[in-house]
Amino acid sequence: MATGAESIGAVIREMRTGAGLTLKAVASNAGTSxxxxxxxxxxxxxxxxxxxxxxxxxxxxxxxxxxxxAA
Known part of the structure; x- marks a missing residue:
């Protein structure tokens, strides 16, 4: 069973990659590394x-x- 940290992390990764965003783009916007x-x-x-x-x-x-x- 996934922990809370694994679950939220998986959601963030799935959304980020689905949007075609890089770790760098999201981290930069969030003000973190x-x-x-x-x-x-x-x-x-x-x-x-x-x-x-x-x-x-x-x-x-x-x-x-x-x-x-795109619309």
Whole structure:
């Protein structure tokens, strides 16, 4: 069974890669290092709620803007 850290990390990775975003782009927007985001995605670190919301909002907004331009 996946831990909470593994679960949220897997969601972030799936959303990030599905959006075609790099670790660098998301980490930069979140104001953190690529290494930290990578560890979150692998379930090694459990992110704060604020960090997770910031990352997920960025990915979601990016996706919405990308889909809006394609329409």
């Amino acid at each position: 690529i290494a930290y985001l990578s560890k979150v995605e692998r379930g090694e670190f459990f992110p704060s709620r604020e960090y997770a919301v910031k990352v997920l909002n960025f990915i979601t907004t990016y996706e919405m803007n990308r889909k809006g331009k």
